[in-house]
Amino acid sequence: GTASAEVQLRMAGIVPEGHPATEAMNEFAERAAEQSDGEIDIRVFPANQLGDYTQIYEELRRDTIEFALIPVPSQFDSRLELPSLNYAVSSWDQAKEMMARDGFIAEEMAQLHANLDVKQIGGLYANGFGGLGLTELPEDIHDPTSEKDVLLRVPPIDVFKVAMDDLGFQTVTVPYAELYNAMQTGVAEGWTGGQAEINYTNFRDVIDYYVPVNNFFESYAFLMSAETWEGLSAENQEIIREIAIDLVDKSFETARESEETYLKRLDESGVEVVEFTDEDRERWAEYVRETTWPKLHDRLSEELINRLREQY
Amino acid sequence: MSTLAAILILILALVIGIPVPFAFLASTAYLIFQFGYDPSFLLPYASSRMNSIVILAIPLFIVAGGLINRGNIGIRLVELVELLVGRVRGGLGSVMVVASAVFGSITGSAAATLSAIGTILFPRLNEAGYPRGHSAALMASASVLGMLIPPSSMMIMYAWIGRQSVLAAFLACFTPGIILMVLLCCVNVWLMRNQDNLVRRPAYDSPRAYAKEFGRRTGRATPALFMPFLILGGIYGGFVTPTEAAGLAALYAIPVGFWIYRGLTIRGFFQTVLDSAVMTGVIMVMLFAVLMLSRLYVMEGVPDLIMDTLTQVSSNPLVLILMINVFMIIIGMLMDDLSSVMLSTPLLLPLVTDLGISPIQFAAILGVNLGMGNITPPTAPLLYLAGQLNRVPITETMRPTLYMLLFAWLPTLLLTTYVPEISLWLPRLLLGYG
Amino acid sequence: MSVLRKTDSIVLRIQATIVVLANLFVLFGVSAIAFQRYVFGGSLYGMDELIVIAAFWMYFIGAAYATRYHRHISADIISVYLRGRRIGDLVQLLSSVITLGLSGLFTYWAWEMFSWSLAKGGETPVFGIPNLVLHTSILLGFIFMTLYFAVELIGKLTELRQTGHIEPQILKEQAAAAAQSSEEGRL
Ligand code: NA
Numbered sequence: 001g002t003a004s005a006e007v008q009l010r011m012a013g014i015v016p017e018g019h020p021a022t023e024a025m026n027e028f029a030e031r032a033a034e035q036s037d038g039e040i041d042i043r044v045f046p047a048n049q050l051g052d053y054t055q056i057y058e059e060l061r062r063d064t065i066e067f068a069l070i071p072v073p074s075q076f077d078s079r080l081e082l083p084s085l086n087y088a089v090s091s092w093d094q095a096k097e098m099m100a101r102d103g104f105i106a107e108e109m110a111q112l113h114a115n116l117d118v119k120q121i122g123g124l125y126a127n128g129f130g131g132l133g134l135t136e137l138p139e140d141i142h143d144p145t146s147e148k149d150v151l152l153r154v155p156p157i158d159v160f161k162v163a164m165d166d167l168g169f170q171t172v173t174v175p176y177a178e179l180y181n182a183m184q185t186g187v188a189e190g191w192t193g194g195q196a197e198i199n200y201t202n203f204r205d206v207i208d209y210y211v212p213v214n215n216f217f218e219s220y221a222f223l224m225s226a227e228t229w230e231g232l233s234a235e236n237q238e239i240i241r242e243i244a245i246d247l248v249d250k251s252f253e254t255a256r257e258s259e260e261t262y263l264k265r266l267d268e269s270g271v272e273v274v275e276f277t278d279e280d281r282e283r284w285a286e287y288v289r290e291t292t293w294p295k296l297h298d299r300l301s302e303e304l305i306n307r308l309r310e311q312y
Numbered sequence: 313m314s315t316l317a318a319i320l321i322l323i324l325a326l327v328i329g330i331p332v333p334f335a336f337l338a339s340t341a342y343l344i345f346q347f348g349y350d351p352s353f354l355l356p357y358a359s360s361r362m363n364s365i366v367i368l369a370i371p372l373f374i375v376a377g378g379l380i381n382r383g384n385i386g387i388r389l390v391e392l393v394e395l396l397v398g399r400v401r402g403g404l405g406s407v408m409v410v411a412s413a414v415f416g417s418i419t420g421s422a423a424a425t426l427s428a429i430g431t432i433l434f435p436r437l438n439e440a441g442y443p444r445g446h447s448a449a450l451m452a453s454a455s456v457l458g459m460l461i462p463p464s465s466m467m468i469m470y471a472w473i474g475r476q477s478v479l480a481a482f483l484a485c486f487t488p489g490i491i492l493m494v495l496l497c498c499v500n501v502w503l504m505r506n507q508d509n510l511v512r513r514p515a516y517d518s519p520r521a522y523a524k525e526f527g528r529r530t531g532r533a534t535p536a537l538f539m540p541f542l543i544l545g546g547i548y549g550g551f552v553t554p555t556e557a558a559g560l561a562a563l564y565a566i567p568v569g570f571w572i573y574r575g576l577t578i579r580g581f582f583q584t585v586l587d588s589a590v591m592t593g594v595i596m597v598m599l600f601a602v603l604m605l606s607r608l609y610v611m612e613g614v615p616d617l618i619m620d621t622l623t624q625v626s627s628n629p630l631v632l633i634l635m636i637n638v639f640m641i642i643i644g645m646l647m648d649d650l651s652s653v654m655l656s657t658p659l660l661l662p663l664v665t666d667l668g669i670s671p672i673q674f675a676a677i678l679g680v681n682l683g684m685g686n687i688t689p690p691t692a693p694l695l696y697l698a699g700q701l702n703r704v705p706i707t708e709t710m711r712p713t714l715y716m717l718l719f720a721w722l723p724t725l726l727l728t729t730y731v732p733e734i735s736l737w738l739p740r741l742l743l744g745y746g
Numbered sequence: 747m748s749v750l751r752k753t754d755s756i757v758l759r760i761q762a763t764i765v766v767l768a769n770l771f772v773l774f775g776v777s778a779i780a781f782q783r784y785v786f787g788g789s790l791y792g793m794d795e796l797i798v799i800a801a802f803w804m805y806f807i808g809a810a811y812a813t814r815y816h817r818h819i820s821a822d823i824i825s826v827y828l829r830g831r832r833i834g835d836l837v838q839l840l841s842s843v844i845t846l847g848l849s850g851l852f853t854y855w856a857w858e859m860f861s862w863s864l865a866k867g868g869e870t871p872v873f874g875i876p877n878l879v880l881h882t883s884i885l886l887g888f889i890f891m892t893l894y895f896a897v898e899l900i901g902k903l904t905e906l907r908q909t910g911h912i913e914p915q916i917l918k919e920q921a922a923a924a925a926q927s928s929e930e931g932r933l
């Protein structure tokens with residue numbers, strides 16, 4: 001970093017070099033330096049170098065990490081699970097409308113972050129829709145109510161676990177670090193929690209099927225410690241806000257292209273991409289919104305879920 | 313410059329006898345004050361990293377090791393191995409080495425191997441006329457097989473810190489372990505070549521008598537021999553995760569120790585649970601401290617700095633990896649194996665991957681190198697433990713240890729470093745790795 | 747004096763009980779996850795959270811207990827080498843003082859972490875157990891470690907005053923082990 005820079009920011013991320021989100025952070029650093037004539041110096045720490053996302057979030061609150069592009073953890077307020085709520089959005093248009101810039105979900109999240117001394121900038125950063133990577137394909141996968149009889153690894157949070165239980169899967173919670181081996185050996189017969197891309201890059205050798213059910217939309221966010229944000233000059237705030245908005249907007253395009261690319265690559269690598277139409281997705285979405293959402297009042301609050309339902 | 317000072321403070325703190333975790337903390341505190349960090353993130357950072365079920369394999373293997381030790385499970389294995397390799401000259405020494413390898417397949421720790429096999433075999437080797445210094449040195453070296461032959465708590469630690477596959481790291485160390493086992497047997501026989509008062513085990517009257525004895529001992533060892541199948545079969549067959557396998561090993565050792573081999577008592581059981589919890593505490597607080605230190609190293613760009621320094625000396629990858637090995641040997645001389653892994657992994661893994669070495673091969677290099685660190689003074693916990701168990705001054709173990717380092721350890725380390733196939737063929741074969 | 751000794755042994759007994767229970771909970775908890783998967787085809791949802799919290803209590807109370815019995819790993823080379831010399835005694839005192847100081851510093855930082863969690867919250871995803879439960883184990887662990895290091899330092903100073911030198915810990919242990927094994931008639 002340059003010693004002459006007035007604003008020095010450490011920016012933490014969780015994915016390695018080469019991943020679009022890390023490239024976005026690098027681009028952020030470059031553009032910010034350029035547009036501020038070197039006044040803003042951002043040093044990027046990708047790949048969990050400064051800790052995992054729960055730790056990074058805690059440090060944003062403490063102002064020991066100033067800036068980050070991370071998924072949002074929910075240890076300080078369970079309502080922050082809102083963007084991961086299964087079928088909060090079910091199509092790309094809906095995702096962009098509700099999550100980018102000042103969409104409904106983006107605004108709600110910005111408010112929740114503000115309560116915790118964290119500033120969300122530019123809306124939610126899109127990583128794309130997640131689906132199911134499976135080693136066993138249930139007989140009637142298209143019917144949301146059928147018994148799936150597959151041991152599905154879910155992330156250990158209710159928004160996933162309850163939805164997948166309701167959809168007829170048997171759920172297990174193997175640690176992510178052991179997931180590859182678990183699927184290789186049958187401890188789990190599939191997983192939800194990642195998009196086509198991660199299924200291709202990390203799991204194509206163990207999974208046999210990928211079902212693009214779009215049960216959740218994986219998003220990150222540009223988050224800054226409120227203390228740091230408030231210490232910035234108005235011009236610098238504006239520079240950062242504009243770069244963030246631009247990168248968020250682009251992320252939806254990139255993620256959508258990446259989904260197409262990786263669905264194709266999965267197919268080419270011998271993973272069967274199971275046909276799942278928009279109508280199938282709507283049926284699943286309807287079912288989860290009806291059946292699962294009411295069970296999540298504890299975590300997301302009844303009031304928030306009701307307001308979300310009014311959006312469709 | 314400040315980075316160098318941080319490392320010097322670490323070394324100085326170790327040398328004047330500050331406990332390892334606090335030596336790490338000394339260096340951490342120095343960096344904090346030197347660079348004006350707000351320290352409030354460090355403890356939460358370390359605890360969030362340790363907040364993981366994967367790392368629990370280490371305490372579980374420690375409990376399992378303790379229960380196995382108390383449960384008389386080791387002696388059955390020794391009796392069987394003795395029948396197989398005990399009849400050549402210097403054979404009892406080879407029994408010690410091979411039994412350590414076999415015992416290694418049911419425990420994740422070198423210290424557990426040392427106390428189990430050492431307790432059983434030291435009296436017999438002394439009786440057979442082996443110099444005490446020689447058998448202590450041999451046992452110390454052999455006990456590292458307990459760590460190289462999977463499972464291995466050191467490899468669990470490496471895989472966890474380096475975000476690598478535990479299974480692949482286990483398998484990578486297997487062949488180097490076998491090479492070391494063979495070389496240690498050779499060095500033992502060679503060192504004992506002129507020792508003519510060595511007692512040989514009696515030969516059996518007939519092949520039939522031998523077969524009968526073999527059957528008897530195999531039968532008695534079966535519950536113990538079943539353990540590797542339970543642990544390794546469970547992991548590689550996909551029934552359990554490594555953490556769960558460690559738990560099941562401990563669970564299995566309870567009835568076997570209580571009712572089959574009758575080595576365990578209620579009192580002994582609780583004592584073992586207490587001892588292993590305390591040993592776990594010692595290790596985990598070390599991990600806690602090193603996590604804080606390595607977070608600061610990352611923020612200060614220390615791995616880059618080491619890389620720059622090294623590449624100024626030479627840009628040849630073969631030379632660089634040699635220097636990385638020398639660096640680890642120095643670390644290994646100063647620290648015990650687990651704290652060395654904790655310190656070396658975050659520091660060196662980025663460097664070696666830059667050099668085009670697979671993280672899985674590096675697992676094996678690290679295993680052999682830092683395993684060796686356990687028997688190289690000044691900090692040679694296994695050698696001291698062996699000396700203590702066999703009641704022999706450490707000075708008498710030095711000469712045999714030197715021979716073993718030169719003719720068993722260094723060849724194994726060089727082979728592992730410069731022939732990637734040695735560590736990689738098994739992970740490739742069984743896991744399709746790479 | 748006997749009150750102190752009594753308190754010491756009660757505290758140690760409580761610590762021992764905590765780590766034994768925590769260790770058993772970890773052992774049976776991890777095994778239960780595996781059994782549950784095969785016997786009932788599901789998983790013990792959220793069990794990980796409880797196990798890891800128990801593990802932290804084992805780690806840090808175990809580390810405190812280890813301090814009381816000088817079980818931390820350290821290199822005693824210099825103190826053994828310089829045994830019986832004034833400089834050797836000084837090195838040992840220096841090492842004890844620095845260790846105590848560092849332990850105190852980190853106790854203070856653990857306290858800061860504890861107060862932060864107390865003020866700002868934070869909880870586990872499934873059962874909503876406050877992070878404070880976990881952070882308490884760290885704080886208590888460091889408090890007891892500091893206490894025991896202080897006792898160790900006082901012990902060394904007393905030894906120095908009474909005998910004129912400080913015997914290195916490792917040699918004391920070896921002597922004790924030798925005495926014990928000759929009692930058992932093993933030598
Ligand atoms: Na082993």
Ligand code: NA
Pocket residue numbers: 644645646647648684685686687688689690691692693
């Ligand atoms: Na050493």
